[in-house]
Amino acid sequence: xxxxxxxxxxxxxxxxxxxxxxxxxxxxxxxxxxxxxxxxxxxxxxxxxxxxxxxxxxxxxxxxxxxxxxxxxxxxxxxx
Numbered sequence: 239x240x241x242x243x244x245x246x247x248x249x250x251x252x253x254x255x256x257x258x259x260x261x262x263x264x265x266x267x268x269x270x271x272x273x274x275x276x277x278x279x280x281x282x283x284x285x286x287x288x289x290x291x292x293x294x295x296x297x298x299x300x301x302x303x304x305x306x307x308x309x310x311x312x313x314x315x316x317x318x
Contacts, residue, residue, distance in 0.1 A: 250262055250265065259277070
């Protein structure tokens with residue numbers, strides 16, 4: 239076994255599809271390159287659900303909005 243003082247680290251993201259690991263950006267390596275592979279599995283984050291109490295406490299709490307007058311339409315020179 240040969241020790242390497244500063245190994246190259248290649249990182250990419252992938253997913254598990256149809257029984258195979260599919261890499262988003264597969265590295266280009268010379269034929270016969272020896273690899274040490276570590277797979278870190280990350281579970282997808284579940285969407286956070288808001289309770290009904292949140293909506294009951296916040297609905298209608300913002301004051302009524304009023305749209306101010308928009309002024310006159312700007313007349314511009316035609317583009318050529």
